[in-house]
Amino acid sequence: MMLTTGILTKYKDFLPITPHYPLFTLGEGDTPLVKCDRVATELGCGELFLKLEGCNPTGSFKDRGMVVAVAKAMEAGSKAIICASTGNTSASAAAYAAYCGLTALIIVPGGQIAPGKLAQAIIYGSRIISIDGNFDQALNIVLALAEKHPVTLVNSLNPYRIEGQKTAAFEIVEVLGDAPDYHFIPVGNAGNITAYWQGYQECRQAGKAKKKPRMMGFQAEGAAPIVRGRTIAAPETIASAIRIGNPAGWQKAVAARDESGGLIDMVTDDEILSAQRLAATSAGVFGEPASAASLAGLIKLTRQGMDFSGKTVVCVVTGTGLKDTDIALKNAPPFLELAADITTVEKALGWS
Ligand code: F0G
Numbered sequence: 158m159m160l161t162t163g164i165l166t167k168y169k170d171f172l173p174i175t176p177h178y179p180l181f182t183l184g185e186g187d188t189p190l191v192k193c194d195r196v197a198t199e200l201g202c203g204e205l206f207l208k209l210e211g212c213n214p215t216g217s218f219k220d221r222g223m224v225v226a227v228a229k230a231m232e233a234g235s236k237a238i239i240c241a242s243t244g245n246t247s248a249s250a251a252a253y254a255a256y257c258g259l260t261a262l263i264i265v266p267g268g269q270i271a272p273g274k275l276a277q278a279i280i281y282g283s284r285i286i287s288i289d290g291n292f293d294q295a296l297n298i299v300l301a302l303a304e305k306h307p308v309t310l311v312n313s314l315n316p317y318r319i320e321g322q323k324t325a326a327f328e329i330v331e332v333l334g335d336a337p338d339y340h341f342i343p344v345g346n347a348g349n350i351t352a353y354w355q356g357y358q359e360c361r362q363a364g365k366a367k368k369k370p371r372m373m374g375f376q377a378e379g380a381a382p383i384v385r386g387r388t389i390a391a392p393e394t395i396a397s398a399i400r401i402g403n404p405a406g407w408q409k410a411v412a413a414r415d416e417s418g419g420l421i422d423m424v425t426d427d428e429i430l431s432a433q434r435l436a437a438t439s440a441g442v443f444g445e446p447a448s449a450a451s452l453a454g455l456i457k458l459t460r461q462g463m464d465f466s467g468k469t470v471v472c473v474v475t476g477t478g479l480k481d482t483d484i485a486l487k488n489a490p491p492f493l494e495l496a497a498d499i500t501t502v503e504k505a506l507g508w509s
Contacts, residue, residue: 162187164221164324165228171327171359172225172320178232183256185220186324188212190332190471193440200455202465206337207442207452208329211477215277218349218475219249221325222318227253229317230309237262239308241295243345243398244274245476250311251281262308264288264295269397271445273480291392293403296346313348314405322349326356327365329471336366338468343450343475344374344383344421345399347406353473354413370471372419374410375454377447381423383410395426395484398447398476424453430488432456436474443478443485451475 163182165172174180189209197205210218223246230238237260240250247263247270254261261283265275269291278285288295296312303310313319330336336357342350350372360366376384377394382402389402404410414421424432429446432453436442451472459465478485495501503509 163224164321165224168324168327171324173229173317175232179228179257181228181256182224183214183220183252185213185224187328188325190329191440191442193442195439196435196452199439200459200465202455202459202470203467204469205455206329206333206469206471207436207440208325208471208473209442210325210473210475211444211448211479215245215248215252216273216477216480217245217249218322218325218473219245220253222313222321222348222352223249223253223311225321226309226311226315226317227257227259230259230311231257233309235307235309236260237308238311239264239299239303240311241265241292241299242270242312243292243400244270244480245398246312247283247285248274248277248281251278251283254283255281260284262286264299266291266295269400271397271481272483292346292401293388293392296405312405313346313351318348319352319355322352323356323359325473326353327360330357330360330366333469336360336368336370337471338368338370339373339465339470340370340419341373341375341451341454341470341472343396343399343447343473344376344410345401345404345447347374347383347404347410349473349475350374350413351406351409354417369417370419372413372417373451373454373458374414374419374421375450376421376423377429377450378423378425383407383421384423394429396429396445396447396450397481398445399450422454422457424450424457428453428457430484433478433485437478442474444474445476445478445481446484448473448475
C-alpha cells in the first residue's frame with residue numbers, strides 16, 4: 158500500500174506551489190472514470206464515461222480546489238476561511254479547515270441545503286450562519302466580509318480553487334490518452350466549467366492531448382441565468398447545488414463555451430431526475446440531482462437529434478447521491494413490506 162498522494166503532490170508542476178507551500182491531502186483526486194456501455198448503447202453515442210467526482214473525500218469535486226485554496230491560505234498565514242455555499246463548498250471548506258486547524262465560516266441559504274451537506278459542515282466543526290435568503294445573497298455578504306476582515310475567501314472566485322479543479326481534466330486525458338470529443342458538465346456558480354476548460358487547454362499546450370473537447374454546460378431550467386442572458390432573482394430547482402441566479406463565473410463560462418465551440422443549455426427538473434435514475438439503474442452510479450444535469454444534457458441533445466455516434470463523451474458526476482437521499486426516497490416506487498416468513502416472501506416473489 159502507498160501513502161495517499163493527493164493532487165498537490167501529483168500535480169505540483171502545474172499548481173502555484175512555492176517552497177513555503179504546505180503539501181497535504183485528504184485523499185482528493187484520482188477519481189474513477191467509469192465506462193458506461195449500456196447507457197452509451199441506449200443513447201447511440203460512441204463511448205460514454207462518467208467521471209465520479211463524488212468519490213472525493215467530502216463527496217464532491219470541491220475538494221480538488223479546496224486543497225489548493227486552503228494550502229495557499231496557510232502559506233499566507235491566514236487563520237480563517239469563509240464561503241457562501243449551496244452545500245458542497247461548505248462541506249469541503251469545513252473538512253480542509255479542520256485538517257489544517259483553521260476556522261471555517263460558512264454562510265448558507267436557509268432551508269435550501271441538502272441534509273447530508275449540512276451534517277458535514279456541522280460535524281467538521283465549522284461556524285455556520287444560515288441566512289433568510291438565497292445563495293446569491295449569501296455570496297454578496299461573504300464577498301463584503303472578506304474585503305473588510307482578515308478571512309480568506311474560498312468560493313471559486315478564489316483563483317486557486319480553479320487551479321485545483323482543473324486537475325480533473327488532467328486525469329481524464331491521462332486515462333483516455335487524449336481529451337474527449339464532448340465534455341458535459343452541470344453549471345451553477347460556473348467555476349467548474351472554467352476549471353475544466355483551463356485544464357484541457359493546458360493539456361493541449363503541454364502536448365498531453367491532441368485535441369480539446371467541446372464544453373457542454375447545463376443549468377437547471379428554473380436557475381438558468383446564462384441561458385436566458387439575465388440574472389434570475391428567485392432561482393428554483395430540485396437540484397439545490399445549482400440553484401443560483403447570478404453566477405460569479407458567468408463571463409468565464411461563456412468564454413469556455415465559445416472558445417471550445419460548445420454550448421450552455423438547460424434541463425428541466427424532470428429531465429434531471431430521470432437522468433439521475435438512468436445513471437443509477439443502468440450504470441450503478443448514484444449522483445446527487447445537480448450532478449445529473451450533465452447526463453440529462455446529453456440525453457436532451459440526443460433526443461433533439463444531435464449525433465454522438467463514434468464520439469467520446471465524458472459526463473461529470475459532480476457529487477454523490479448520498480448527500481441528498483430525500484429526493485431519491487421521495488420519488489421511489491413503493492416496495493413490499495411483509496411478515497418475516499419465508500413462505501410469504503417466496504409467494505410475493507412468485508416462486509411458489
Ligand atoms: N454540481 C454540484 C454537486 C455542485 O455542488 C455544484 C456547485 C455544481 C455542480 C456547479 O458547479 O458552481 O462550479 O458551476 N456547488 C457550489 C456550492 C455552488 O456552494 O457547493 P459550479
